[in-house]
Structure formats: structure tokens, C-alpha cells
Amino acid sequence: MKKTRILAIFTCYNRKKLTQKSIDSLQQNDQVAFDFVVVDDGSTDGTEEMLKSLPYQIDVVKGDGGLFWNRGMHRAIQYTKEHYPAYDWYMLMNDDTMFFPGVFDRMLPALRQNEVKVGAICGESGELSYGGIKYVRGIRYRKMGPEATEVHFDTFNANCALIPQEIFGRVGIDPYYQHSIGDFDYGLQISRLGYDIRVFGEYVGECNDNTLKKTWQDETLPRMERLKLKESRKGLPFWDWFHFLKKNFGLPTAILRSVTPYVRILLGTKTRYSGK
Numbered sequence: 001m002k003k004t005r006i007l008a009i010f011t012c013y014n015r016k017k018l019t020q021k022s023i024d025s026l027q028q029n030d031q032v033a034f035d036f037v038v039v040d041d042g043s044t045d046g047t048e049e050m051l052k053s054l055p056y057q058i059d060v061v062k063g064d065g066g067l068f069w070n071r072g073m074h075r076a077i078q079y080t081k082e083h084y085p086a087y088d089w090y091m092l093m094n095d096d097t098m099f100f101p102g103v104f105d106r107m108l109p110a111l112r113q114n115e116v117k118v119g120a121i122c123g124e125s126g127e128l129s130y131g132g133i134k135y136v137r138g139i140r141y142r143k144m145g146p147e148a149t150e151v152h153f154d155t156f157n158a159n160c161a162l163i164p165q166e167i168f169g170r171v172g173i174d175p176y177y178q179h180s181i182g183d184f185d186y187g188l189q190i191s192r193l194g195y196d197i198r199v200f201g202e203y204v205g206e207c208n209d210n211t212l213k214k215t216w217q218d219e220t221l222p223r224m225e226r227l228k229l230k231e232s233r234k235g236l237p238f239w240d241w242f243h244f245l246k247k248n249f250g251l252p253t254a255i256l257r258s259v260t261p262y263v264r265i266l267l268g269t270k271t272r273y274s275g276k
Contacts, residue, residue: 003033004108006162007087009080011039011063011072012095016047019095023054025205028101031108034091037080039063039072059083068233070182073158074173081169090168092158092183097121099160099205107200111162115196116187118153119160119204120145129209130157132199133184139249139257146201153197155187160204167195174247178233181244188248216261219268226265236261 008026012019026034035057040048042065051060061079063072073092080090089111103119111117120131128145132153135141144151161183163171171189173182187197212218216230229235238258245254 003031005033005035006089006091007084008034008091008093009037009076010093010095011041011069011076012047013041014043014045016045016050019047020050022095022097025099029104032104037076039076041065041067041072068179070177070179071175074175077173088165090163092161094159097159097205097207103204110200113164115198116190117162118156118199120199121159121205121207122203123208129207130159132156146199146203148199149201154191155184156197158183159207176243177240181240185244223265
């Protein structure tokens with residue numbers, strides 16, 4: 001039986017063993033086969049050599065170590081559009097996810113050409129770590145998983161998202177963002193074009209949610225250290241956040257909400273923002 005081929009796209013940096021385990025976990029399907037476009041952002045641990053040695057179709061695009069997640073994914077998607085425009089399905093993924101055996105065989109009948117299918121991810125405890133995103137009030141949102149198959153989502157975490165060819169060709173990652181927020185922005189672009197975003201009815205893999213410890217959202221750290229971490233590339237830099245808010249929620253919201261994190265840090269109150 002001819003397998004459905006899906007082109008999986010991700011960016012990686014210096015986690016060779018984890019990257020290989022993630023790729024290998026995708027091979028446990030009978031009806032679905034995966035090819036890959038991978039941006040290796042200047043790894044020094046032998047990741048590029050490992051990728052080229054695997055017995056799968058993997059096209060490695062080199063980065064210089066300064067792309068981080070968002071700009072790495074931007075380069076990967078642009079490269080894919082130029083070199084691999086004919087796949088029916090493309091999958092955005094993270095290489096720290098271990099995918100469950102046979103899950104894409106079970107997902108295959110649920111795929112639709114006019115919608116994005118998000119694969120929700122759970123942590124070791126079995127609780128939701130990444131999934132569909134539904135905005136409920138202003139910029140406040142709920143992250144939801146397999147229990148919400150009937151929900152029309154606004155965007156998603158790009159740890160596992162299957163994009164049909166038509167949508168993939170019309171939308172790209174905004175390279176303005178340095179590291180995070182780009183997947184939320186990408187999904188919101190899709191929603192504005194009138195396409196649907198749905199979550200598959202079971203967890204597709206396992207990956208723990210990012211810890212807040214030693215990040216700008218760690219309330220145990222000194223305020224000045226939190227401010228410094230927030231403005232780092234892996235934090236939530238002011239202009240990245242302002243750009244996201246202005247683009248997706250309008251200038252008044254951007255003016256107000258772009259300063260809110262600083263107020264909360266200085267007051268020592270809780271801050272909860274999504275990031276890679």
C-alpha cells in the first residue's frame with residue numbers, strides 16, 4: 001500500500017540525541033511516511049552529521065547560530081516552499097517531542113484540506129503541555145487539548161501542526177520575532193484567512209511544558225534579573241511583543257499591553273506569557 005508522505009519541518013540546535021529520538025519516533029506508522037526539512041542552527045555537537053547519516057529523506061539547511069526558533073522556522077518554511085512545493089501535507093514540529101506509535105495512521109482519516117490539524121502534546125504526567133489556543137477575552141487565551149475537538153481555535157503551539165498545501169502556500173512565519181511568539185502569529189494569520197484550526201482527538205506525543213524557573217517569569221528571581229531576562233532573545237523583548245500585539249490586536253492594545261509585563265515584574269505580581 002502506498003503511504004501518505006508528509007514533510008516535517010523543524011529547527012534544531014545542539015540536542016543531537018533528542019533530535020534523533022524524535023525523528024525515529026515518527027517512523028512508527030504503517031500508512032504515513034515522513035520526509036524532513038531541518039534548519040540546523042550552527043550545532044556543534046554533531047547534529048548535522050547525525051541528520052545526514054539517518055536512512056530518511058532529510059534536507060539539512062545550515063544556520064549560523066543566530067536564528068533561534070522563530071527565524072529558523074522562517075528559513076525552513078521559505079526553503080520548503082522553494083524546493084518542496086508539491087506535498088499534500090506539511091507538519092510543523094519541535095524536535096524535543098516523542099511521538100506515539102501509530103498516531104498519524106489514526107489521524108489520517110481526520111485530515112481535511114481546508115483546516116489545520118493540531119496534534120496536542122502531553123507531559124510525562126499525562127497533562128496537556130501544548131495544543132490549540134483559543135482567545136477568550138482580549139489577549140487572554142486558553143490552551144486546550146484532545147477534549148476540545150469541536151472548538152474552532154484561533155491559533156496553536158507549533159509543536160505538532162499539520163498544514164495542507166493550500167494553506168502552507170499562503171502563510172509564512174513572520175521573521176520579525178527573534179525566538180518565540182511566531183507560532184501564535186502564524187496561526188492567527190491562518191484564522192484571518194478564514195481557515196479552520198482543529199485539535200486531533202488524542203495526544204500525539206510527549207513533551208514537558210517549558211519550565212518558568214530561571215526565566216523572566218520566575219517570580220523568585222530579583223526584579224532587575226527578570227527585566228534583563230525578559231529583554232533577552234529567549235525572553236519577551238519589548239519590540240517583539242509590541243509588534244505581535246499591534247499586528248494582531250491593534251495599536252491601542254499594543255500601547256497598553258506592551259508595558260504591562262514591566263509593571264507586573266516591578267510589582268512582583270504574576271506574569272504568564274507563552275513562549276518557546
